Amino acid sequence: MKLSFHGADRNVTGSCHLLEAQGKRVLIDCGMFQGSRELDEENAEDFGFDPRSIDLLLLTHAHLDHCGRIPLLVKRGFRGEIITTAATRELTRVVLLDSAHLQEEEAERHNRHANRRGDSQSEPLYTTLDALNAMDAFGRTATYGQAIELAPGLVATFFDAGHILGSASIRIEQTAAGTRRSVIFSGDLGNSGRAVLRDPQLPPRADAVVMETTYGDRLHKPVDASIAELFEAIGDTLHRGGNVIIPTFALERAQELLYSLREGIETAKLPGSLQVFLDSPMAISATEIFRRHPECYSDEINALFRRGKDPFSLPGLHFTREAAESMALNRLTGGAVIMAGSGMATGGRVRHHLRHNLWRRESSVVFVGYAARGTLARLLIDGAKTVKLFGEEIPVHAKLHTINGFSAHADQRELLAWHQALGPEQTILVHGDPDSMDAFAAKLTSTRVHRPSQGDVLEI
Template sequence: MQISFHGAAGGVTGSCHMVTVGRRKILVDCGMFQGGRELHKENAGDFGFDPAEVDILLLTHAHLDHCGRIPLLVKRGFRGEIISTAATRDLTRLVLMDSAHLHEEEAKHRHRHGQKEGPLYDTIDAFDAIERFGRSARYGKPIDLGHGITATFHDAGHILGSASILIEATEDGRKRRILFSGDIGPRERPLLNPPDPPGGVDAVVMETTYGDRDHRSFDDSVEEFYDAIASTDRRGGNVIIPTFALERAQELLFFLREGMASKRIRSTLDVYLDSPMAISATKLFERHPEALKPELADMIRGGQDPFQLPGIHFVREARDSADLNRVRSGSVLMAGSGMCTGGRIRHHLRHNLAHSDCSIVFVGFAAEGTLARIIVDGAQKVKLFGHWIPVKAQVHTINGFSAHAGRSDLLDWHGRTGTPEVTFLVHGEEDSTQSFAKALKGTRVEMPQLHQSFEL
């Protein structure tokens, strides 16, 4: 039995891991490398394996850095079954169609500038990938993968439908239990249940995004969020929130609703959700109450909408988004992408960054090299659409909203898996992974590099 690492190894994005049992090849995730436009060639590069030889793809969740290269995998020959939870399947459909559209638009932009390079994949490729989805997993229910191999999905508490995946296989009379964490959520979240890993595993493949630090307490983060909005409102500026369309946008809508109800923020504040994907994802939350906390599920089943608030505007059309550039005060504008690598948020930053009465509120992880990280790290000016824009707006970084577990919650999660013989640490920057490795006891720790293989 062999495990090999073809993404998020020695880095944060591009999760892609392979388990080989005899001739059976099982892929866990097939994500996009993210962090800057220069990564196009890396995403277009060789997978490190032949896609046509992969029998099954198990998908932990719908974030682009875990599912974003699936259309390319299919384009290059994968004809196996994709298995995920039902919520992940529906969210992935949104993510892949949006991603394909962006690749097509980027290719058109290159063509206008004399470059012949086509899109990484197009809408037809995304449709082909969506058709590969087969069985839907339910938490705690084993799925037969053939040849005596099973996969069991366990709630990871990261985004709607997210899972850690336990693969159990017998080879040469020896049974092995390998757990892939996917991305792990914090123990306390307003919308989702806490992570629920299985015990008694032999090997763990584990994310370490925040392996070197804990987040600020959730309650303190909510208060900081309200303070940032209220103070900006008093100054007469706009609040710009780069937000991930899946989970973060819905969580923020929930807290904006709560803040208005408790009068922590002005109830007549205009709130714009400027993201077609986030709007559609919000509707999917109502379709999948089984993936939510019981109290939220009961609320939805009872006909209440936890994401509806006074003054909410759902902005789907590009022309309506462009009109928001004329809004100079009294508004909260939420748009993607969370790391500011593309999308409508870059236009809102262009029109608000230079104003000292405005605020930019970051509520999630920003990988090295992204515009979000450059702003968070204190840049005095940034380049947007060929122009240098001074950073005069107040910048708030509120990591307590992160959908990723902090160091203490990661250690707790690992402790509940039992005493694994080996733990592979992935999906983290070097300092974070190294720090977390030193904190683990009673297990052999490996920090694999790209395309490295191990025998189990």
């Protein structure tokens, strides 16, 4: 087995790994780089391999940094089969269409200004048509725990990673010349003990593990303490007469927050009159998809569904799909909880809500997920006094809260426990900032550790 690395190597986004075995070239994920403008430009560069040479793509889950360059892969000649779970297939369609739409809008906006300045025109990385064409490449559907033959002597098995709906760790086993070799790609591992999704499944041991290290250097707050902190932040903001802005990842985080807010209202920890706006067409569509996949839920959530109770519904919930509805929210001066994408505030409607609320001392901004370096969310978390939004310098007076117990990623303790149970000979660390990766590597004493750079090649 030969493994090469083409994304999320010594950084957190752009997951893309190429496995060569049994005469097949198998890509695991094809994600988008996110964060700085330099990373945006990197998305358009060569993949580091010929897309036409790839036979199969195994997709761990539907987050943009794992699936976001699939339309570009197809556009540049990929004609193989994409295999993933049923839930991931549905969510990926929503994510890629949303991504294409945003890129088309950004290119159009750039070109309007370019025409006035006489600058060169810009093209989107891919279009809505490209995203739709990419969905035609999806073939067989993976079921957790059931092996899929990729080639004679080469099988893949998907295991529930507990990260977002449909997420998976993938174990690939090669049988050749009477010997077996195996490798596990962790994908993104979930944070155990959350209310909505099941805890990550543990695959059988493997010779090598390619694993994420997003939170390899820290521990999360307990979930109950994080929920209490969220309720306190909302209550304090309502008392001050402001709005609560929550930059929200559309997949899993939005649904988990809705679940927690419903629980808060039902237990009188939040006012029954609370007005909550889910201002994200993608999150709204994802919430509808969530209702169709009970195979991914915890026992608690399935019990609610069986009783005819929607775990994601609350009395004052409003879905705002249309742009005009979103713009109207900017006239609200207080009393609203506004959840909008994107989670790292790199684009989407949340940037408009931040523009209208960051300068207001009575408002709050609550971050409930990871913020990569170079993103607006990270700048705010690191204490920026002003930020630039839509060409305007906005002072930061709103109260900022960072609540990491809602993270969909396993923390250091959980990553170590998962790794220890597998006992691999080789461990390849990816998908983490260098500091996080180094801290995690220092904890691994019974395995050979690799921290590949982009373009590196390893034999397994």
